[in-house]
Amino acid sequence: MQKAGVGVVVFLVLLVLSINTSLSRQQPTINNAYTLAFTVVADSVDKQTGLIMAPGYTLVKQNCVRCHSPKLITDKRATRDGWLATIRWMQQTQGLWDLGKAEPEILDYLAKNYAPTNEGRRPPLKSIEWYKL
Structure with a gap:
């Protein structure tokens, strides 16, 4: 047993x-x-950074996300000149190095994927019957 x-x-x-x-x-x-x-991509957006996967993405990740959150990129919208001014400000005040030959490609990426949009608040609602409380 x-x-x-x-x-x-x-x-x-x-x-x-x-x-x-x-x-x-x-x-x-x-x-x-x-x-x-690091390798997961959904709808051409890198899940780790939230950056759009397009030409120039790798350079932006290597040069920008090394020092600050990618949210500073994804939340900002600027023209090419606006992005260039931001880069120059970071070089003058934040210690950003000379980007050299990578700068035009980085600017192309930022200007194309994070350009200003006309999105804003929705239009006012019209012809709505409001309840009297």
């Missing part, structure tokens, strides 16, 4: 260990999940 009980316990332990081992092979580790986050 005791031998049968020990056999059942050993069987259950081996079963649990084999299930745990197979699950650990299927699930990525935290390090793997973190590495995968």
